[in-house]
Amino acid sequence: xxxxxxxNWQVRNEWFEWCSHVPNEVLIHKRIGGAGSILHTFFHIVxxxxxxxxxIEGKPDIAPQFSDYNSLAQVVQFSKDSNEEIKDFILSWxxxxxxxxxxxxxxxxESFTAGEILRHIIAHxxxxxxxxxxxxxxxxxxxxxxxxxxxGL
Amino acid sequence: xxxxxxxNWQVRNEWFEWCSHVPNEVLIHKRIGGAGSILHTFFHIVxxxxxxxxxIEGKPDIAPQFSDYNSLAQVVQFSKDSNEEIKDFILSWxxxxxxxxxxxxxxxxESFTAGEILRHIIAHxxxxxxxxxxxxxxxxxxxxxxxxxxxGL
Numbered sequence: 001x002x003x004x005x006x007x008n009w010q011v012r013n014e015w016f017e018w019c020s021h022v023p024n025e026v027l028i029h030k031r032i033g034g035a036g037s038i039l040h041t042f043f044h045i046v047x048x049x050x051x052x053x054x055x056i057e058g059k060p061d062i063a064p065q066f067s068d069y070n071s072l073a074q075v076v077q078f079s080k081d082s083n084e085e086i087k088d089f090i091l092s093w094x095x096x097x098x099x100x101x102x103x104x105x106x107x108x109x110e111s112f113t114a115g116e117i118l119r120h121i122i123a124h125x126x127x128x129x130x131x132x133x134x135x136x137x138x139x140x141x142x143x144x145x146x147x148x149x150x151x152g153l
Numbered sequence: 154x155x156x157x158x159x160x161n162w163q164v165r166n167e168w169f170e171w172c173s174h175v176p177n178e179v180l181i182h183k184r185i186g187g188a189g190s191i192l193h194t195f196f197h198i199v200x201x202x203x204x205x206x207x208x209i210e211g212k213p214d215i216a217p218q219f220s221d222y223n224s225l226a227q228v229v230q231f232s233k234d235s236n237e238e239i240k241d242f243i244l245s246w247x248x249x250x251x252x253x254x255x256x257x258x259x260x261x262x263e264s265f266t267a268g269e270i271l272r273h274i275i276a277h278x279x280x281x282x283x284x285x286x287x288x289x290x291x292x293x294x295x296x297x298x299x300x301x302x303x304x305g306l
Binding site for chain 1: 154156157160185186187265268269270272273275276277279280281282283284286287288289290291296299300301302303306
């Protein structure tokens with residue numbers, strides 16, 4: 001599972017590089033599906049990962065608002081800060097945590113295992129990156145490779 | 154990793170159910186990105202998974218052609234047959250296989266570890282399902298949920 005997190009972070013950073021060559025109005029342009037725009041989708045990916053990891057760790061949810069992060073530089077910084085906070089937790093993950101019960105503060109009376117949540121975060125980011133690849137093709141731009149193989153992970 | 158395969162198979166079957174309510178001309182309609190149409194993308198998901206698992210097992214590649222699978226019923230059957238063939242292998246996966254070297258017959262002088270390939274297959278299907286969710290929204294249809302949590306996996 002750690003390798004799938006590292007894959008997601010690597011792909012995300014390659015997309016940030018891709019975004020740096022695209023005008024901001026294209027990044028915030030309203031689109032059908034995903035979180036509604038390219039930039040908002042990246043914000044949502046980072047926010048979701050951070051919220052769930054904080055929930056596993058028993059920390060309060062921060063609930064940042066996209067309206068405070070409406071430039072690529074701000075979303076990239078949010079991703080860096082989030083990564084700084086959660087990286088050690090993910091990379092020191094041990095299977096003993098798999099069955100830990102987690103009750104996220106933003107849901108009512110719902111509980112999940114920590115293992116279930118980790119897989120949810122992994123699938124969540126890959127799913128959204130798939131959406132971005134369609135928007136990229138619609139913009140006639142080559143998307144970032146989503147291959148897991150060949151990354152040296 | 155096994156749970157992420159089971160997640161993919163469950164989501165795939167829910168999409169097949171979704172497809173059963175959509176006319177065939179919509180499923181084969183040429184679209185931007187993915188494998189070019191909804192049906193072709195599902196064919197590609199199954200074909201890719203089967204090819205890689207057969208490569209790990211040292212079996213020859215079958216290389217089926219989409220032109221032979223141009224109805225939903227045929228792609229669903231292909232998925233069922235493929236699942237029948239590979240399920241036991243995936244579910245009996247042990248970490249000892251992680252570092253096994255695999256040289257796929259359709260590449261020249263490239264080798265990967267079996268663990269790398271398994272993660273590639275997982276990410277590959279989730280990525281394409283994300284693409285389908287955009288096409289679904291563009292068709293003004295609700296896509297299948299991609300949540301990992303809440304599936305009882």
